[in-house]
Amino acid sequence: xxxxxxxxxxxxxxxxxxxxxxxxxxxxxxxxxxxxxxxxxxxxxxxxxxxxxxxxxxxxxxxxxxxxxxxxxxxxxxxxxxxxxxxxxxxxxxxxxxxxxxxxxxxxxxxxxxxxxxxxxxxxxxxxxxxxxxxxxxxxxxxxxxxxxxxxxxxxxxxxxxxxxxxxxxxxxxxxxxxxxxxxxxxxxxxxxxxxxxxxxxxxxxxxxxxxxxxxxxxxxxxxxxxxxxxxxxxxxxxxxxxxxxxxxxxxxxxxxxxxxxxxxxxxxxxxxxxxxxxxxxxxxxxxxxxxxxxxxxxxxxxxxxxxxxxxxxxxxxxxxxxxxxxxxxxxxxxxxxxxxxxxxxxxxxxxxxxxxxxxxxxxxxxxxxxxxxxxxxxxxxxxxxxxxxxxxxxxxxxxxxxxxxxxxxxxxxxxxxxxxxxxxxxxxxxxxxxxxxxxxxxxxxxxxxxxxxxxxxxxxxxxxxxxxxxxxxxxxxx
Numbered sequence: 001x002x003x004x005x006x007x008x009x010x011x012x013x014x015x016x017x018x019x020x021x022x023x024x025x026x027x028x029x030x031x032x033x034x035x036x037x038x039x040x041x042x043x044x045x046x047x048x049x050x051x052x053x054x055x056x057x058x059x060x061x062x063x064x065x066x067x068x069x070x071x072x073x074x075x076x077x078x079x080x081x082x083x084x085x086x087x088x089x090x091x092x093x094x095x096x097x098x099x100x101x102x103x104x105x106x107x108x109x110x111x112x113x114x115x116x117x118x119x120x121x122x123x124x125x126x127x128x129x130x131x132x133x134x135x136x137x138x139x140x141x142x143x144x145x146x147x148x149x150x151x152x153x154x155x156x157x158x159x160x161x162x163x164x165x166x167x168x169x170x171x172x173x174x175x176x177x178x179x180x181x182x183x184x185x186x187x188x189x190x191x192x193x194x195x196x197x198x199x200x201x202x203x204x205x206x207x208x209x210x211x212x213x214x215x216x217x218x219x220x221x222x223x224x225x226x227x228x229x230x231x232x233x234x235x236x237x238x239x240x241x242x243x244x245x246x247x248x249x250x251x252x253x254x255x256x257x258x259x260x261x262x263x264x265x266x267x268x269x270x271x272x273x274x275x276x277x278x279x280x281x282x283x284x285x286x287x288x289x290x291x292x293x294x295x296x297x298x299x300x301x302x303x304x305x306x307x308x309x310x311x312x313x314x315x316x317x318x319x320x321x322x323x324x325x326x327x328x329x330x331x332x333x334x335x336x337x338x339x340x341x342x343x344x345x346x347x348x349x350x351x352x353x354x355x356x357x358x359x360x361x362x363x364x365x366x367x368x369x370x371x372x373x374x375x376x377x378x379x380x381x382x383x384x385x386x387x388x389x390x391x392x393x394x395x396x397x398x399x400x401x402x403x404x405x406x407x408x409x410x411x412x413x414x415x416x417x418x419x420x421x422x423x424x425x426x427x428x429x430x431x432x433x434x435x436x437x438x439x440x441x442x443x444x445x446x447x448x449x450x451x452x453x454x455x456x457x458x459x460x461x462x463x464x465x466x467x468x469x470x471x472x473x474x475x476x477x478x479x
Contacts, residue, residue: 042099042142043073043099043101043142044072044073045073049073049074049075049101050075051075051076051077052074052075052076053076053077053078053080056074056076056080057080057081060080060081060082060087060090060092061086061087064087064088064090065082065083065084065086065087065088065089065090065091065134066087066089066090066091066092067091067092067093068092068093068094068095069092069093069094069096069098069100069139070094070095070096070098071096071098072096072097072098072099073098073099073101074098074099074100074101075101075103075144076100076101076102076103076104076108077102077103077104078104078106079104079106079107079108079109079110079152080092080108080109080110081110081112082109082110082111082112082134083112084111084112084113084114084131084134084156085112085113085114085127085131088130088131089130089131089132089133089134090111090134090135091134091135091136091137092109092135092136092137092139093135093136093137093138093139094137094138094139095138097138097139097140098138098139098140099139099140099141099142100139100140100141100142101142101144102141102142102143102144102145102148102149102150102169103145103148104145104148105145105147105148106147106148106149106152107148107149107150107151107152107174108141108143108148108149108150108151108169109136109141109150109151109152110151110152110154111134111136111151111152111153111154111156111159112154112155113128113131113134113153113154113155113156113157114127114128114131114155115128115131115155115156115157115178115179115180116155116178118180118205119180119181119205119206124157128157131156131157132157132158133157133158133159133160134156134158134159134160135159135160135162136151136159136160136161136162136164137160137161137162137163137164138162138163138164139164139165140164140165140166140167141164141165141166141167141169142167142168142169143167143168143169143170143192144168146170146193147170148169148170149169149170149171149172149174149194150164150166150169150171150172150173150174150189150192151164151166151172151173151174152174152175152176153173153174153175153176153179153182154176154177154178154179155177155178155179156179156180156182157179157180157181158180158181158182158183159179159181159182159183160182160183160185161173161182161183161184161185161187162183162184162185162186162187163185163186163187164187164188165187165188165190166187166188166189166190166192167188167190167191167192168191168192169192169193169194170192170193170194171192171194171195171196171198172189172192172194172195172196172197172198172214172217173187173189173196173197173198174195174198174200175197175198175199175200175202175204175207176200176201176202177202177203178202178203178204179202179203179204179207180204180205180206181205181206181207182204182206182207182208183207183208183210184197184207184208184209184210184212185208185209185210185211185212186210186211186212187212187213187214188212188213189212189213189214189215189217189221190213190214190215190216190217191215191216191217192216192217192218193217193218193219194217194218194219195217195219195220195221195222195223195242196214196215196217196220196221196222196223196242197209197214197221197222197223198220198223198225199222199223199224199225199227199229199232200225200227201225201226201227201268202227202228202229203227203228203229204227204228204229204230205228205229205230205231206230206231207229207231207232207233208233208235209222209232209233209234209235209237210233210234210235210236210237211236211237212237212238213237213238213239214237214238214239214242214254215238215239215240215241215242216240216241216242216245217242218242218243218244218245219242219243219252220242220243220252220253220254220255220256221239221240221242221253221254221255221256222234222239222254222255222256223252223253223255223256223258224256224257224258224270225256225258225259225261226258226259226261226262226265226268227268227270228267228268228269228270229269229270229271230270230271230272231272232257232270232272232273232274233273233274233276234255234274234275234276234278235274235275235276235277235278236276236277236278237278237279238278238279239254239255239278239279239280240254240279240280240281240282240283241254241281241282241283242254242282243282243295243298243324244294244295244298245283245294245295246294246295247293247294247295247296248295249295249296249297250295250296250297250298251297251298251302252295252298252302253298253299253300253301253302253324253329254280254281254282254299254300254301254324255275255280255300255301256299256301256302256304257270257273257302257303257304257311257314258302258304259304259305259306259309259311260304260305260306260331260332262306263306263307263308264308265308266308266309268309269309269311270305270311271311271312271313271314272313272314273311273313273314273315274314274315274317275301275314275315275316275317275319276315276316276317276318276319277317277318277319278319278320279319279320280300280301280319280320280321280322281300281320281321281322281323281324281345282294282295282298282300282323282324283323293347295324295325296325297325298324298325298326299324299325299326299327299328299329300321300322300324300326300327300328301316301319301321301327301328301329302326302328302329303329303330303331303332303333303336304329304331304332305331305332305333305356306332307332307355310332310333310334310356310357311332311333311334311336312333312334312335312336313334313335314333314335314336314337315336315337315339316328316336316337316338316339316341317337317338317339317340317341318340318341319341319342320341320342320344321341321342321343321344322343322344322345322346323346323347324346324347325346325347325348325349326346326348326349326350326351326352327343327346327349327350327351328343328350328351328352329349329351329352330351330352330353330354330356330359331353331354331355331356332354332355332356333356333359334356334357334358335357335358335359336356336358336359336360337360337362338351338359338360338361338362338364339360339361339362339363339364340363340364341364341365342364342365342367343364343365343366343367343375344366344367344368344369344371345368345369345371345373346368346373346374346375346376347373347374348373348374348375348376348397349374349375349376349377349378350366350375350376350377350395351376351377351378352376352378352380353378353379353380353382353385354379354380354381354382355380355381355382356382356385357382357383357384357385358383358384358385359379359382359385359386360385360386360388361377361385361386361387361388361390362386362387362388362389362390363388363389363390364390364391365390365391365393366390366391366392366393366395367391367392367393367394368393368394368395368396372396373395373396374395374396374397374421375392375394375395375396375397375401376395376397376399376400376401376403377392377401377402377403378402378403378404378405379403379404379405379407379410380405380406380407381405381406381407382407382410383407383408383409383410384408384409384410385407385409385410385411386410386411386412386413387402387410387411387412387413387415388411388412388413388414388415389413389414389415390414390415390416391415391416391418392415392416392417392418392420393418393419393420394418394419394420395417395420395421396420396421397420397421397422398421398422398443398446399422399425400422400423400424400425400450401417401420401421401422401423401424402415402417402423402424402425403425403426403427404424404425404426404427404429404432405426405427405428405429406427406428406429407426407429407430407432408429408430408431408432409430409431409432410429410431410432410433411432411433411435412424412432412433412434412435412437413433413434413435413436413437414435414436414437415437415438415439416437416438417437417438417439417440417442417448418438418439418440418441419440419441419442420439420441420442421442421443421446422442422443422446422447422448422450423439423442423446423447423448423449423450423465423467424437424439424448424449424450424451425447425449425450425451426450426451426452426455426458426475427452427454427455428454428455429455429458430455430456430457430458431456431457432455432457432458432459433458433459433460433461434449434458434459434460434461434463435459435460435461435462435463436461436462436463437463437464438463438464439463439464439465439466439467440464440466440467441466441467442467442468444467446467446468447467447468447469447470448465448466448467448468448469449463449465449469449470449471450469450470451470451471451472451475452470452472452475453472453475454475455472455475456475457475457476458471458475458476459476460476
């Protein structure tokens with residue numbers, strides 16, 4: 001059953017799609033002709049599409065879960081259930097690029113398996129093997145209800161979602177309960193009101209996300225929240241604009257790994273993540289307008305760990321990152337490698353690391369490009385971290401382009417800091433080495449390095465400072 005029109009008013013795209021169905025009931029709300037033309041172009045004869053839910057569900061059941069969609073457009077009003085316990089291996093595919101329009105709440109397609117084990121062959125039952133590798137491929141899902149999701153997976157093994165387009169839904173792909181060995185590839189998860197790809201308190205090891213566009217999903221692009229997750233790989237994707245497109249403050253991110261809401265539950269933990277070779281950005285700053293603030297607080301990559309079980313074993317490499325409040329935000333995380341990335345147009349932060357240990361940041365470039373941006377790199381209350389072999393150019397901050405506060409055992413080495421508002425600043429930091437760094441071209445009334453008496457046991461070797469330096473003798477001695 002369709003939701004009342006008033007509940008759809010904050011879902012512009014969904015409202016446009018749904019108006020065609022409501023018009024059959026003689027409801028005629030005001031609508032933009034341009035918007036209506038866009039929808040009519042997408043779905044010809046929108047008003048006259050029959051409800052195909054019953055026929056499609058019957059087809060799935062009669063053909064043991066293996067169906068090829070042959071019509072261009074189908075309208076459904078409740079989830080299509082693919083019961084792997086009943087059908088065994090299953091697939092829904094299309095060679096003609098069919099579109100499913102979901103006008104009810106819940107997922108357009110719900111794939112339900114029965115796997116209760118791990119990825120080890122010893123944990124598989126014969127029944128589980130018969131359910132292996134459900135395939136969804138080659139068609140589009142459009143949401144026509146504010147609570148419509150695209151696809152939901154529960155207790156599946158080897159699910160392959162490929163060449164899919166999911167738009168105007170709540171969540172695009174929703175993984176829940178338990179899954180193993182999921183592949184998401186060559187997909188377009190675009191303009192959904194919730195999350196593009198949502199790992200929702202799921203027990204999931206082994207998931208590969210590749211060669212996909214994940215964009216304009218208001219509550220995050222790839223979001224992992226709680227659960228027990230290992231071996232997540234995100235590679236070769238374009239991930240952008242996955243947060244509010246206005247001045248709404250947010251904590252979400254293009255990629256958000258989050259266990260911060262389960263502080264006292266050690267069973268909920270996330271580790272072993274690779275984020276490689278992606279372009280990740282938002283629209284917050286790219287236009288160059290210093291007064292433009294879009295999605296304040298958002299991030300490109302956000303690791304939100306917890307003290308009881310920090311996020312650990314994460315590699316972030318070879319990405320191009322830009323245009324969010326903070327390009328990478330790391331908290332309560334251990335053993336994180338951030339290497340070979342390109343950072344530009346932050347507002348205000350390139351990188352923030354808090355309450356973390358053994359975070360290695362090396363061989364990156366930090367350059368706001370044509371924009372005037374602070375571009376701060378900040379470590380707070382973190383131990384045994386490395387910032388090395390990187391270039392920092394034209395960072396417009398007078399408080400320190402590189403800032404360490406309440407840190408211990410850190411190493412800054414091989415940094416080229418040029419034409420920045422200021423250089424390196426340490427505060428209440430100890431047992432730290434600054435070596436082989438070159439700072440030049442800082443503002444005349446600012447500093448190359450500022451290490452006051454709040455710091456202890458700070459070592460300097462092989463550096464080149466051409467501007468103003470403040471290095472307290474007390475900072476070099478034991479307290």
